[in-house]
Amino acid sequence: MPSKGLSKKERRKLYKSLAGELVIMAGTVMLAYYFEYTDTFSVHVQGFFCYDTTYTKPYLGPEDSSAVPPVLLYAVVAGLPTLLITITETVLFLVQYTSKEFDRSEKTVATGDCCYLNPLVRRTFRFLGVYTFGLFTVDIFVNAGQVVTGNLAPYFLTVCKPNYTALGCQQALRYISHQEACTGNQDDILRARKTFPSKEAALSVYAALYLAMYVTCTVQAKGTRLAKPVLSLGLMCLAFLTGLNRVAEYRNHWSDVIAGFIIGTAIATFLVVCVVHNFKGKLLLSEESPAEQRPNTAMLNMGRVESPLEKYIASQNHIAFAEVT
Template identity: 55%
Template sequence: MAYERAWVSMRSLVILAGTVLLAYHFEYTDTFPVHLQGFFCYDSAYAKPYPGPEDASRAPPVLVYSLVTAVPTVMILVGELAAFFLQPEARQEKTIISGRCCYFNSLLRHIIRFLGTYSFGLFTTTIFASAGQVVTGSQTPHFLSICRPNYTALGCQLSSGTLYITDKVACTGNPALVAAARKAFPSKDAALSAYAAAYTVMYVTLVLRLKGSRLAKPFLCLALLCPAFLVGVVRVAEYRNHWSDVLAGFLTGGAIAVFLVTCVVNSFQRVPRPAQPPLPVENVASVPVVDLPCVESSLDKLSMAQQLDA
């Protein structure tokens, strides 16, 4: 049993490491080139002004990534610590790691299980969003402001804007900015925000027990959902994504969170300790039988007295 648990833990670590490596290649390397999607001349859907670099946004990536990492971690730590110290039965739960000498505290086991699953889902969401961006090559609303195509050389003046441009060298702008402007669908920030919010809200709903007010838990859940919604609004308001990109990101992150909570951590249920297995039949005969002293009951004495009188 100990070797089986160790093997399962090793496989989980290998899968998590592979997920992190794949997310790194999608995010920081050119291993997966972006699909070059064409565009129409003077298309108003992609002619919005350039809002500036991502760091200048009202919801910069540093802030988004910090929130999706810190908020669920703090909520899970607080919830597990409260359950461990306020519920005596939780402190008695132990898990045998090796033989009968090494035990794994239930608090640490739950934290590793819930946070490990959350980390895996976070990188999985990144992979799904990045794969969608690479495969579709959908442009951002400010794509033409970055691309800076030479409409005269492309012949757009003669076609009155109905010409569909597929030339790879049509853009004269910064190649790095042009490549980033081709990664709009789905919105990665919206997907990560939705995943973090959905996972944390389900944890709060299924695990935490807040006393004192019926509105405390709904208020906390709405407070956790609001930042994710605001991230999507900011992405659209700053012309960094279309509404369709944000909605697709919300669906991607929410679906991954629901799947992991439902199928992997079983709705955050505490797995009870297995009951002591019954003694095998062949070993029952070998158990020594202890003779107990015989005690006569009052009914036996009464029946014997009636027989004597008769």
């Protein structure tokens, strides 16, 4: 059955909806960019006590020297969901394509008089688009928390290198609150002031939870009863190990990692439940929309009285059927 073109009113609503989504997505990307790569939002300068052992852990080098460097984390967080969702949607579509149900279904969905989208493309772009939006949202939440709190890293005093004599730290309880107290590298000091919440923990648990819920809700094939929880728990374990590595390398406190886990979990759960509705949706369209199948639904729901002619035709059909069988 060919897809019907949309009316002018429906096309106008569609274009407005697409334009609104593009504007929201562009605004989210720009806000994440300003947080990440500009000094538009200044970091809160949090003070410290002299000789505070909470912030005297060793500095193990820049982030690139970590066991989970940013390049590896971002590549996995961006590449693995894209690959897994694309492959899964393609396999599910091909399975239904070869089934008998596909012959009775529409193979395209109209998005206007000139454009038609395959259901495979539509679902893949939808799930990946929501996932990408969530990534930038997690980044914004994390950066906002880091800028507002200015929480100090466990190695802060190691890179700060304060001159305790000049600061008058004869007593360990003296509180230092001015930024000029540090004499170390300014880039390292700025990075050491942005630890709460942990971005690595938030991004890793967001990606893991989103993929775990996608696999659990989408794949319904036989023989996957054990494979799905194993894959889901494996992804969550990787996210958990990422958080542990941040604490083990003295790059974050436990509170930073836990806060990152909470943010990533909350955003992934909200998007899956409220935006993509647990990834529900048909791979292919039904033969007719509910409105086309039952144009007079309201009238059919009302009480209906058969006419004498209808009763007679029904009785004749029943007799004919009995004679044939």
